[in-house]
Amino acid sequence: MNEVKSAELMVDQRINKDNILNQVRVFAPATVANMICGFDVLGFAVEAPGDEVTMTKVKQLGVRITSIKGDDGRLPLDPEQNTVSACAMKVLEDLGLAEEFGVEIELVKHMPIGSGLGSSSASTVAGVFAVNALLGNPLTKEELLPYCIEGEKLACGHGHADNVAPALMGGITLIRSYEPLDIVPLPVPAGMYAGIVFPHVDVPTRDARQLIKERVPLKDAVVQWGNVAGLVAGLYQNDFALIGRSMQDVIIEPVRAILIPQFAEMKAIAMSYGALSFGISGSGPSVVAITQSEAVAKTITIAIKNHLDKQEIDCNTYVSAVNTEGPRLLD
Template sequence: MHTNEIRLFSPATIANISCGFDVLGVALDSVGDEMVIRKVSEQGVRITKLVGQDLPMETDKNVAGVAGLALLAASDYQGGFEIEIYKKIKAGSGIGSSAASSAGAVWGMNELLGKPFSQLELVKFAMEGERLASGVAHADNVAPALFGGFTLVRSYDPLDIIPINSPNELWATVIHPQIEVKTSDSRKILKTKISLEDGIKQWGNVGGLIAGLFMNDYALIGRSLEDHIVEPIRSMLIPEFDTVKAESLNAGALGCGISGSGPSIFAFSKGESTARKVAQVMKERYEEIAVDNDVHVSKINSTGIKLLHN
């Protein structure tokens, strides 16, 4: 392997996972961006190639560039980096498109520098890319991309990230109806205050979901995938959400909710065959109303970002 250049896969992620708004996320295996990161003598970070999506190439307007600059500023490396991005995740799809680029950039740079930074530090750098994308430096997508599996952001100040067990037979199905919901817009419609009653329901579910994941208790995972706070509001931006959710549960899904800020909808299932059945009913619903869509069926990715060997 050429030590001055690496090629990597940076996974798509599902954030919030119903009850865990801004604190829970999980990495997917079957969909993600590919990136090439190269060490160069010239200082700074440059995006030299961007294929697959129409996104800015200027370093300070690109999430990978901004995250990369945050790492560079904290390192004592005197040179710079070139980044090629092969976007396989559509921007604005609700499966962590900006997070994949941000996390991939800092992970690759860290590898090439001989790993001076911890996973937690990499999350902090990648969060700067998220700040550019959505106005908020949230970690619920970049953390699972970097750590793999499920992650809990226990605290933002100080940043404390807990990797969570993923049961072997847990599969995710995600449908992306081709309508645009911008993260920044879907944050604006949220209430900033919640009732004590809703809070109690929500943290009961967060605790239940984490316990279910550690105990490999699929029924408990399913019962805990409830959101009384964000989903009722955000689902109004997603056509047919309630029907898709009901039909997914009917097809055997453990639970179903909004992926990130939408418009993607995710479902968890026990086993691949149920996950594929769920994909079928989701797809049929959007075909009926003539909305173009992409469907991904994926195992949980327990390692996060991976090196690709050319």
């Protein structure tokens, strides 16, 4: 991870030790990565679910995780292996404060792991946002983002930003470039809702990525480029019809959908109840219906849940507007 700036410059110009707090509690949201047609370059934040981090300043040096709740014992307590603590430590080191004091972290997972809703990114963003808030917010969100991307790399082996960028920035984000990093916020049309269903089936992110072809036919690439451009245009024009017909994936969805039981049936249900579009959230198995109203999103999630119940597949459902705030301080 590259240093944001030299520690000496940061301490001299931005760190006011009188502004350092004793404790903060932060919520960071789940996200829908890819937005169906924008693999690794598009994503948006939702209102719920999400993760919660409580960070406390202590005299003992170092970063420690004192508890993790809601993970069924799946996440590491080792501060070098957990994204929340590893990223927080790097921020402290880069700001020249790692030898001044330590922090203790409590992580509460309010969202399922391996859901395709950015579980690791929500925790990472909550931790990075929390340590910055603890220090009196010396860094901008743009400066915090590289730390979050490194957290994703630690969590899943690939430092992509389509989850952490919207989770940190809020709203809908476009990753125009990774080298150099260039994040573009996109408009959020009023009344845009997501109906999300998380079927309780296992689709590991790494496995889902391995299915993706290294090369795609030019004709498919052209269709995908047109859809991404159409989606961006639709967001700027507040044109839901254009948004709906643009959110189609001819490259990733055909191969990933085979890992998700009842995908075709769920898609048919969503479209029959008025979804603008329907596809996979991130690497799955969560699926998302984009709608023009909260009522339609609720109807779709209920209908899909009823269908999955008949197939004896448990699931979680969420209905949310686009979260334009991103992480927030609690209490």
